[in-house]
Amino acid sequence: MKFITRAIKAGLVAVSLLGPGTALAQDRASTLRVVVHANLQILDPVWTTAFITGRHAYLIYDTLYAMNSRFEPRPQMAEGHEVLEDGLVYRIRLREGLRFHDGNPVRAQDAVASLRRWSMRDAMGQRMASVTASIDVVDDRTFEIRLKEQWGLVIETLAKASNPAFIMPERIAQTPPTTQVTETIGSGPFIFVREEWRPGNVVVYRRNPDYVPRDEPADYMSGGKRALVERVEWRYIPDHNTSLAALNAGEIDYFEAPPLDFIASLERNRNVRIVKIDPLGTQGAIRPNSLFPPFNDPRARQALAHLVRQEDYMRVVVGNPQLYQAFCGAFFQCGSGNETTVGSEPFRQPNVERAKELFREAGYKGEPIVVLQPTDRAQYNAATMVLVQSLRRAGVNVDVQAMDWSTLLSRRASRNPPDQGGYHIFITTHGGPDTAMPVSNSWFNSRCDRANPGWACDMELDAMVAEWAKESDAEKRRPILERIHRRAWETLPYIPFGQYTQPVAVRSNIHGILAAGMPVYWNIEKR
Amino acid sequence: MGSYIARRILATLPVLGVVAVIVFLLLRLSPGDPAAIIAGDHATADDIAQIRRELGLDRPLLEQFILWLGQLLSGDFGNSIYLDRPVLGLIAERVEPTLALSLTTMAFAILLAIPAGVVAAWRAGSWVDQAFMALSVLAFSVPVFLIGYGLVMGLSLGLDILPVQGFVSLWDDPLGFAAHLVLPTVALGLVYTALLARITRATMLETLNEDFIRTARAKGLAEPRVLILHALKNASVPIVTTIGTGIALLIGGVVVTESVFAIPGIGRLTIDAVLQRDYPVIQGVILVIAGIYVFVNLAIDLTYSLLDPRIRY
Numbered sequence: 157m158k159f160i161t162r163a164i165k166a167g168l169v170a171v172s173l174l175g176p177g178t179a180l181a182q183d184r185a186s187t188l189r190v191v192v193h194a195n196l197q198i199l200d201p202v203w204t205t206a207f208i209t210g211r212h213a214y215l216i217y218d219t220l221y222a223m224n225s226r227f228e229p230r231p232q233m234a235e236g237h238e239v240l241e242d243g244l245v246y247r248i249r250l251r252e253g254l255r256f257h258d259g260n261p262v263r264a265q266d267a268v269a270s271l272r273r274w275s276m277r278d279a280m281g282q283r284m285a286s287v288t289a290s291i292d293v294v295d296d297r298t299f300e301i302r303l304k305e306q307w308g309l310v311i312e313t314l315a316k317a318s319n320p321a322f323i324m325p326e327r328i329a330q331t332p333p334t335t336q337v338t339e340t341i342g343s344g345p346f347i348f349v350r351e352e353w354r355p356g357n358v359v360v361y362r363r364n365p366d367y368v369p370r371d372e373p374a375d376y377m378s379g380g381k382r383a384l385v386e387r388v389e390w391r392y393i394p395d396h397n398t399s400l401a402a403l404n405a406g407e408i409d410y411f412e413a414p415p416l417d418f419i420a421s422l423e424r425n426r427n428v429r430i431v432k433i434d435p436l437g438t439q440g441a442i443r444p445n446s447l448f449p450p451f452n453d454p455r456a457r458q459a460l461a462h463l464v465r466q467e468d469y470m471r472v473v474v475g476n477p478q479l480y481q482a483f484c485g486a487f488f489q490c491g492s493g494n495e496t497t498v499g500s501e502p503f504r505q506p507n508v509e510r511a512k513e514l515f516r517e518a519g520y521k522g523e524p525i526v527v528l529q530p531t532d533r534a535q536y537n538a539a540t541m542v543l544v545q546s547l548r549r550a551g552v553n554v555d556v557q558a559m560d561w562s563t564l565l566s567r568r569a570s571r572n573p574p575d576q577g578g579y580h581i582f583i584t585t586h587g588g589p590d591t592a593m594p595v596s597n598s599w600f601n602s603r604c605d606r607a608n609p610g611w612a613c614d615m616e617l618d619a620m621v622a623e624w625a626k627e628s629d630a631e632k633r634r635p636i637l638e639r640i641h642r643r644a645w646e647t648l649p650y651i652p653f654g655q656y657t658q659p660v661a662v663r664s665n666i667h668g669i670l671a672a673g674m675p676v677y678w679n680i681e682k683r
Numbered sequence: 684m685g686s687y688i689a690r691r692i693l694a695t696l697p698v699l700g701v702v703a704v705i706v707f708l709l710l711r712l713s714p715g716d717p718a719a720i721i722a723g724d725h726a727t728a729d730d731i732a733q734i735r736r737e738l739g740l741d742r743p744l745l746e747q748f749i750l751w752l753g754q755l756l757s758g759d760f761g762n763s764i765y766l767d768r769p770v771l772g773l774i775a776e777r778v779e780p781t782l783a784l785s786l787t788t789m790a791f792a793i794l795l796a797i798p799a800g801v802v803a804a805w806r807a808g809s810w811v812d813q814a815f816m817a818l819s820v821l822a823f824s825v826p827v828f829l830i831g832y833g834l835v836m837g838l839s840l841g842l843d844i845l846p847v848q849g850f851v852s853l854w855d856d857p858l859g860f861a862a863h864l865v866l867p868t869v870a871l872g873l874v875y876t877a878l879l880a881r882i883t884r885a886t887m888l889e890t891l892n893e894d895f896i897r898t899a900r901a902k903g904l905a906e907p908r909v910l911i912l913h914a915l916k917n918a919s920v921p922i923v924t925t926i927g928t929g930i931a932l933l934i935g936g937v938v939v940t941e942s943v944f945a946i947p948g949i950g951r952l953t954i955d956a957v958l959q960r961d962y963p964v965i966q967g968v969i970l971v972i973a974g975i976y977v978f979v980n981l982a983i984d985l986t987y988s989l990l991d992p993r994i995r996y
Contacts, residue, residue, distance in 0.1 A: 195955055197765035198721065205723030205730075279725075319725075334737050336767065354776065355766050356955050357947035393848060393945040394954070401835050401847045402945075532958075559714065562960055566716030569728045584724065598725040608727050 186386035188666070188682060190675070191399045193413040195392045196359050199348075200336040202277050205319050207674075214377075214676055215361050215388065216257070217322035217342035220248065220267060221315035222377040223589050225435065225671065227493050229315030230378035232370070233262065233323060233343070235297075237311065243628065246301040246310050247294065253368045256325050256343045264299040268292070269329035271301075271314075274321040276333040280596045281321065283625070284313045308628030309595060316596060317377050317589045317673055345369070345383040345678045359390040361677075374670055374679045376435075381678040384668065388677045403428060403661060409682065411661040412675050415534060416474050422661045431669045432659045436489050438587035440469060440539055440653040441599050443610040445580050448573055450520040457648040459514035460581075462507045463546040466654040472538045473656070480656035487600055487644050488637075490655055492592035498638045499645030511550045524555040526574040528582040530564045539583045539653060568609040582610075583653075588673045594621045594640050602649045612649030684988075688981070695977040702973045703755065706966050707748055715960040716740070717764045738764055751966070760970070761963035763956075770967035773952060780850045781948035784871065784940065785933055787864050791872035792879055793926070799876075800883025801910055807888055815880065822877035827936050831870040831943035838866060848945035863946075871940040875929055882925045886918040893917070919990045927983035934972060 194208040201213035222232040231237075237248040254262035268291050275281030275288075287307040293299050301310060314321060323329075323343065331337045340348040346361035353359050369380035391408060393399045396415050402408045404425055414422060422428050442460060450456035470480040484490040485500025525547065529540045540556070547554045557579075559567065564582060572578035590596040600621075604613035620643060624636040660675055668679045718735035719726070735741045739750075754761050760770040803815040839847040845866055851859035890896065891914055899909045938950035945951075949968060956964035987994045 197763075197959075204721050205725050206721070207724070209723075277730075279727075334733065338767075354947060355768075355773070356777075356951055391849075391945070394951075395942050395945065397832060398835075398848045398943060398945050401840055402849075405839055405843070405847045407847055407849070560958065562716075562720055562958055563714040565719035565724075566714065566731075569716070569719055569731045571728065586725070606727065606729070608725065 186682070188385045188388045188410060188677060188680060189408045190388065190390050190410040190677070191393050191402065191408050191412060192359075192390045192675075195356050195394075196390065197355055198336065199340055201319065201322055202274055202333050203336045207318075210318060211675060212348075212359070213322050213342075214344070214674075215346040216340055216344045216348050217324065218254075218344045218381075219315070219320045219322060219377075220250075221311055222320075222379075223315050223317050224378040225376040227376075227589050227592065229311045230372075230375075232315075232378060233267070234314075243306045243308075244303045246303075248299055248301070250297045251368070251370075252297070254343050255366050255368075257341050257347045257364060258325070259366075260325065261296075262323065262343050263296045263326070264293045265296075266326045266329065267323050268299050269326040270323045271321050273324075273329045273331070273333050278319050278321070279598060279601070280309075280313050280316055280319075280590075283595060284310065305626075306628070307626055308633075309593075309625050312593070313596075315377075319590075343367070345381045346388060356392060358392070361388040361390075362386060369678075376670070376672050377676070381676075383678050384681045385677075403663070406663060409663045409666050410675070410680075413658055414661045416476065416479060416656075416658070417534075419476055419479070419659065419661075427664050429662055429664050429666075430659045431662060432657055433669060433671050433675060434587065434657050434659075434673050435671055436491055436587060436589065436592060436673060437655045437657040438585050439484070439489060439591055439655050440473065441584050441586065441650040442539075442543060442653055443568075443582055443584055443599060443608075443650045444648075445574070445578065445609075446611050446613050446649075447571060448578065448580065449523075450515060450518045450525075451580060453518035454647045455514045456518035456520060457651070458646070459511040459518065459520075459550070460547075461503045461645075461648055461651045462511035462514065463543075463550055464503070464651055464653055465506045465546075466652070468546075469539050469542050469653040470656060472542050473535045473654070479659070480654055484652065484655040485645075487641060487652060488594065488597065489587070489592045492589070494592050494594070494637055496638055496641045499642035503645065506546070508550050515550070515552070520552075522551075522553050524553050524575070525581065526555045526557060526579045528564050528567060528579050529556050529558045530561045530583075531558050532560045535585070536561075536583045543581070543583065543653075571611075584650075594637065595625045599650045600644065602647070607649075610650070612647075614643070614647040614649065617643050617647060617649070684985075688985070691981050691984070695974070695981075698977060699970060699973060703752070703966070703970060704748075706969045707751065710960070710962050710965060711744055711747070717960040717962065720959050721765065751963075755970075760967040763964050764961050765959065770963050773964060774949065774967060774971055777947060777949045777952045779852060780941070780946045781937055781950060783850075783853065783860070783864060784867055784937060784946060784948060785930075787868040788872040788875060788933060788936075789926070791868050792875040792929075795872075796876040796879035797883050797915075797922070800880040801887055801915060803880070803884040804887030804891060805906075805910060807884075812884075816884070819877035819880045822873040823881075825873075827870055827874060827939045828943050830873055831866065831940060834866045834870055835943075850946045850948070863944075867940045867944045867946060870943070871933070871936045874936060875933060878929060878932070879922070879925055883918070883922055886921045887914055890914045890918040916990065920987055923983055923986055923990065927979055930976065930979050934976075 196208050196212050198204045198209050201209050218233050220234045221229045224230045233250055233254060235249045235251045237246055239246055256262060271291055275285040287303050287305055289302045289304045291301050325341055328337050328339050345364055345367045347364050349360040349362055363383040363386050369382050372379040374380055399411055400418055403411045419430055423430055444451035444457050444460060446452050467482045474480045481490060483504060485497035486495045488494035527544055530536045544554050544556050568582050570578050574580050586599055598608055601607045602612040602614040602617045604611060620640045624633055627633045665683050667681045667683060670676055670679050718740055719731045721734050722731045762769055763773060799815050803812040806812050835847050838845045846863050849863055851863050853860040896914055899913050938954060941948045941950035953968050
């Protein structure tokens, strides 16, 4: 048998040497082959908040500022800034020598147009726009953000990690934010190779030879973005088993989001390494619908929180204890600079009797509680099943409605009553530095009609968040943060059900993977 | 014959019309919203509503249908909601992998199933017959994805002689093309082989009991000549029918096989479009598949007259 196998292999190698395979082998040495978590279809990071589009954008665009591993904003395209006129003017100067992929220099006009377009769509950008009087070009490398009132988060907003303000050429950035941009000209470390893009199959990027990295070493999303491979190829393989087999066989180098139950099997392969890239991790969230009884009453939401034992969720959703925390009572993520557990004390252990009492006080009389269950999202599905079980243990009449994720996304946007196409509860997750700030944590946003689906509504909490955002002194912010947190555990915009990390799996010859909170492809070497 | 073909082609138009209406209505009435998917996980309801307006999905159903029908009649299948690219172009990009997989599967199945079915019928009741039929039951019963994963485990991860996944164009690398098609062809082809082998056996058994076979043998014709020229040719009409109807089975199987082996074909395009509610792509793919199916049936009807001179149109 061995002889036959060897003979077949030898034959294949011999024939491949005669064909175009040699060039392919050379290409492989300088090409990073990645299985990504989703199919890249939309190229405009302003038009959608889809993660895959954001990751694409990080390859080809650059940002003015970026977070370092201590979650401090650091200059990226910016050389630096001055704060003038008692905190009302931020004058930002661009680095010298920056160029777009079409060869044109990056100018202040490009940054201003990009900021204007982005701030019309992004939630943090909109907040900043609401306190901004104007954004003006000073000269080709300098521009000013003039505020109407003091606001302490200007640089943090420009450095936000998810859905940041990517800088595009002015003529492209002048596209209305409601229209997708069609060109993909950035100034980032890689160039999008449109002619090789096959949606649903492969996306190709090549190294930008003109990119000028910062001198500092790469750190989280900040520092020098050095492209150390010639090409990055994103492969979209929707079947996880196939991706796993392809990684084990060495057909791919990098598996961006291996299902958590694959980790143990991958760890057994000596040619594969598991790398944790997200120091903060992902937070699970149970989202009640605040529009309808019983969850329009905070007591019912507290009852829900009293039913949650985070470790139960983590055991089912994640499995491997090395990848999760047994309890994290922080809305703004354990491990972040804004970590606090103030107010979470009553909810550290489940209390079914107290939950029953609170449901009664909130007027719940056994009506069906509609829970949306996405059967095609393994982690959400598992968490939903734990939730349903705990609700039933408390005597709640649960109506579990199974559906695919696409249906759930449209269903959860419905403001109809639960018995007319609406719902009571769904599960979601979020993470990264944006979750770690009260002002950018999108599920924490409690601005009623302007909140995310579920429409958390607590204008007092929102006022506290605005007060926190206005304050630029970190020490003065802390007591405000603790007040926010205490209030949040009373009114509960969502109920955290645990914090865990999603590692990546790579071949053992892949080095330099950054713990940047999300997969990034600079700094990576293939030896 | 010419007028028959023309009549049959004309008859396909109402069929495709009905398919178009049903597909359009089914998609619009089923839950799910591409705007919600585009907007992303952290979008507000207002963001979603805005995208819905931008895509024209908030217009009345009838208006959307008339718009789409108008495009369709002018040969335009519309653009993908996500990619903003013509649907026909997307389908054209995916034709090569699906066509290659379908043709190799058909060839694999026909080359294996017909000899197996003929031998089984010729040696009916013997251990050879029983072995072939037991194997065909097994192949027909095991799901395609299980066969696929089994082959990957054995031949790709175990013996490391064939690639796990992907597709290479014939024009870029003929050897790579062949190597990437072996496992998917076997995985998809086994089910089809089993079906075809059983039909061949049953039809051959019937034919071998006919008087003209007894006459042929009595004349002293060699057994292979009796089996192939006399029996198989007369049994071929039901076999060809099965090959034709099996194309529907093949289309279903291609969807699964392309997913298991990460082949970027029409099956994958369909699944991705369905999961994301990319209405124009789903509508376009289904219309194209329905068209292919109708024309394959027409081609099969026409081959009957070649196989059996008594059939005339």
